[in-house]
Each structure stands twice: as C-alpha cells, then as structure tokens.
Amino acid sequence: GQNIDQPTEMTATEGAIVQINCTYQTSGFNGLFWYQQHAGEAPTFLSYNVLDGLEEKGRFSSFLSRSKGYSYLLLKELQMKDSASYLCASMDSNYQLIWGAGTKLIIKP
Amino acid sequence: IAGITQAPTSQILAAGRRMTLRCTQDMRHNAMYWYRQDLGLGLRLIHYSNTAGTTGKGEVPDGYSVSRANTDDFPLTLASAVPSQTSVYFCASSEGGTNTGELFFGEGSRLTVL
Numbered sequence: 001g002q003n004i005d006q007p008t009e010m011t012a013t014e015g016a017i018v019q020i021n022c023t024y025q026t027s028g029f030n031g032l033f034w035y036q037q038h039a040g041e042a043p044t045f046l047s048y049n050v051l052d053g054l055e056e057k058g059r060f061s062s063f064l065s066r067s068k069g070y071s072y073l074l075l076k077e078l079q080m081k082d083s084a085s086y087l088c089a090s091m092d093s094n095y096q097l098i099w100g101a102g103t104k105l106i107i108k109p
Numbered sequence: 110i111a112g113i114t115q116a117p118t119s120q121i122l123a124a125g126r127r128m129t130l131r132c133t134q135d136m137r138h139n140a141m142y143w144y145r146q147d148l149g150l151g152l153r154l155i156h157y158s159n160t161a162g163t164t165g166k167g168e169v170p171d172g173y174s175v176s177r178a179n180t181d182d183f184p185l186t187l188a189s190a191v192p193s194q195t196s197v198y199f200c201a202s203s204e205g206g207t208n209t210g211e212l213f214f215g216e217g218s219r220l221t222v223l
Binding site for chain 1: 149150151152153154157167199210211212213214215216217
C-alpha cells in the first residue's frame with residue numbers, strides 16, 4: 001500500500017534549527033513535495049525534490065534519498081511565523097499526490 | 110489577484126440536503142482537484158480533472174460528484190449530505206501534465222453536516 005509517515009508534532013526554539021522527517025512508500029515515484037499550512041489557512045508549496053540530495057531555498061532546505069524512501073525539511077533561524085503544519089507528499093506513478101498527515105511545528109520564544 | 114476562489118467559506122447543513130461547493134480559478138490551469146482535510150489525516154483526494162471536459166475519481170469519491178464544463182470552474186456537489194462529510198474542503202489547481210505537484214489551493218470551505 002501507499003504510506004507517508006511524519007511526526008505528529010515538534011517543538012523548537014526561536015532562532016534554532018529544526019529537521020522534520022518524512023518516510024514514504026508509494027507505487028512508483030515522481031517526486032517529493034513539502035507544503036506549509038498555517039492554522040485555518042490553505043497549504044502553500046515549499047519545495048520539490050526528485051533527485052537525491054539537498055535543495056536549498058533561503059532558510060528552508062529539503063533533502064531526498066530515493067533509495068531509503070526518506071526526505072527531510074530543514075528550517076534554519078526559526079521565526080515565530082514558522083509555527084505551522086508541514087505536509088509531506090509523494091507523487092506516485094500516476095502523478096497523484098499521496099499526503100502525510102502533517103507535522104505541527106510549535107516555535108517557542 | 111490571480112488565484113483560486115472557493116465559496117462558501119463556511120456552511121452548516123442539515124443531513125440529507127444537497128450542497129454545491131464552488132471553485133473558480135483564473136490561472137488557466139489545466140488540472141483541478143478537490144480534497145478534504147480531516148484532523149489527524151492527510152489531505153484526501155475526492156475527485157480531479159486533468160482538463161476541461163474530463164473528470165476522475167480520487168481516493169474518497171463516494172457521495173460526491175463534480176463537473177468541469179470549462180477551464181475555470183470545478184464545482185463539487187454533495188447530493189445528500191451525511192455527518193461524515195463534515196470536513197474542510199480544499200479546491201486546488203496545477204498546470205497539469207507531469208507538472209502536477211505544485212498545487213495552488215483555495216482558502217477552503219468548512220462544511221458541517223448535522
């Protein structure tokens with residue numbers, strides 16, 4: 001079956017670094033996506049990885065290991081506005097997204 | 110401002126009633142999607158449309174129907190609402206083809222069925 005696993009909740013301190021992990025099992029693979037969703041709002045696209053390695057975009061980076069079915073989202077210099085849920089999604093062989101339940105990130109001062 | 114507009118933003122509905130959630134996009138995207146989001150679960154695809162005139166079933170299509178008469182509009186209809194359809198519904202669009210992963214979402218429609 002298809003499955004995406006990510007932690008339910010994480011807590012970090014303002015100014016610190018946090019890594020949110022995601023493991024996936026999908027029928028075929030056409031990329032791994034990360035989205036950010038603030039409470040009561042719509043998800044917004046953060047990153048896309050299809051090749052192994054690290055993609056850096058400002059304070060946010062995303063890593064992929066296809067052989068391990070593993071990705072992580074790295075957030076640096078955390079700000080209070082980074083408090084949100086982070087959704088991991090894998091694209092299967094039919095180009096459909098399979099979504100994880102999301103990781104709620106709580107930032108403390 | 111370009112984007113996706115959903116209506117209504119919130120609705121309380123009696124069980125057994127018919128309800129249509131509206132979704133309009135002005136980005137000329139080929140693909141459109143309806144998801145529901147429930148606490149503790151990932152986004153679940155209800156129905157999708159790869160291009161105007163075509164629709165397909167997602168993971169949880171039962172009790173829902175869609176139409177795609179043109180590029181811009183993709184309404185979702187609940188023929189006879191049941192309490193298990195209480196959820197937040199998101200409409201989304203993407204360029205389509207193999208570039209379907211970067212989705213643009215509407216602000217959501219919170220539906221409560223009593």
